[in-house]
Amino acid sequence: MELKTGENDHERRLDRILRKALPDYPLSLIHRLARLGKILVDGRPAKIRDRIPCGAVISVPDSRLAGGGYAGNAQAHKEQKAAPLPHNILEILLRDEGLLILNKPAGLAVHGPDSLDNQVQRYLRENNRDGQSASISFRAGPLHRLDKPTSGVIVFSTSLAGARRFSELLREGGVKKYYLAIVEGRLAEAEVWEDRLVRDSSLKKTFCLPPSGGAASDSSLAITAVSPLAFSGNGNAYTLVLAEIKTGKTHQIRCQAACHGHPLAGDVKYGGKLMGQSAGHFFLHAWKLEFDGHSITAPPPRAFVSQAQSLFAENLDSITGLFQK
CATH class of the missing domain: 3.10.290.10 (RNA-binding S4 domain)
Incomplete structure (x- = not known):
């Protein structure tokens, strides 16, 4: 061979x-x-x-x-059979320097059958823009995680150099990640959430340890800075929040929001109430990524924008710009 x-x-x-x-x-x-x-x-x-x-x-x-x-x-x-052509077209935010940055739709898994990863592999096979010869040891792939229900900015590597550079930036804290979220209750002012989180792999769920409980050996520190952007004017209190994650733990925003009394709207797994949509759908969008002189913004999906416009009608002038590229 x-x-x-x-x-x-x-x-x-x-x-x-x-x-x-x-x-x-x-x-x-x-x-x-x-x-x-x-x-x-x-x-x-x-x-x-x-x-x-x-x-x-x-x-x-x-x-x-x-x-x-x-x-x-x-x-x-x-030579495995190529995945079928995707029904949706990839929304490319940037392709440069060994990276492919996309706006992931809500409800699409990053890995597995019928995933975003499969669509990216097919796209790269058909669009070898850089003219690189095929690699026998490197495979393009996602460089960080987004849950299946979460939409927004996600970064794939298209070269080994790009993967190494972005991974190094992540380790050194050179990547800033901002999310938009609709949470329950009224978050009156900006807060910084610092919690020890522990992951239960059998339940596929993350938990906050109580402040007085000490640090378990398998726990890790999670830090999220949140700021209110808009409040609902009806009887059901909701807040549109901008969240910057300082650490990158599994289900970090979902878990911390629930622990601080503001579960994500629709996030039943973490105590949120359904908002007329199917279970498992919540309102969390990876809105902006900043690194190495780049500032990449992903417009939220239509369902997120429609819900925000309905809940925060009195604040439309101040939040409309958030929903544009």
Whole structure:
């Protein structure tokens, strides 16, 4: 089997390339083949820690012939049936420097069957604008999370360099994330929520620890700054909120909003009331992302805008600009 490296494989270690390119090959088999001199790079035996340049040809024995008992075949993985064309067109906010930034629709999962990730892979196959050669070890993918019901800005990598750069910015606090949310109750003034959160994986739910309960070993600090933007004028009190997350924990805004007495409108899982829509739908939108000199804004979906216009009719002049790109 021969594999040709692309730009996104350049200077990666041989073992790391092969682990990605040959998922059916056990790592022990890859190491054994290298020790026996059976893995060749441009016709010469290669060491497992060698760094491989772009355009190199890696030759690997079929795992069945090598005694591994695995029918590993990288090309078979690459030639999986293409996902059907998406019914909706990707809303691209920016494509630049190895990143693809999108406005994710509410109700679309990021991963899994019929997901945003599948749509992105299809788009990139059909729009290789950068003219990059195919990679055998790098796959474009999302660089942070959004829940399925949450809409808004999400970043995908289209190159290894882009993925590394954005991930480094995330680690160093160089990315600012702002959300729009409709919450229950009247949030009278700006607040900073600081809570210890713990995740229950069996319930797929996040909980706030009580302030007096101490810090559990599996808890983590979550910080969210919230500011009220508009208040409803009817009998049911709701607030349109701008939230900036200082940390990135699973269900952070949903959990903290509920813990501070302002669950997201419609978020039944965290104590919110239904607002005439199906269960599982709530009003949370990743509105703006700032990093590295960029300021990317995603207009909220129609359902969010309609609900906001209905609830906050008296404040339309002050909030209309939030709903535009």
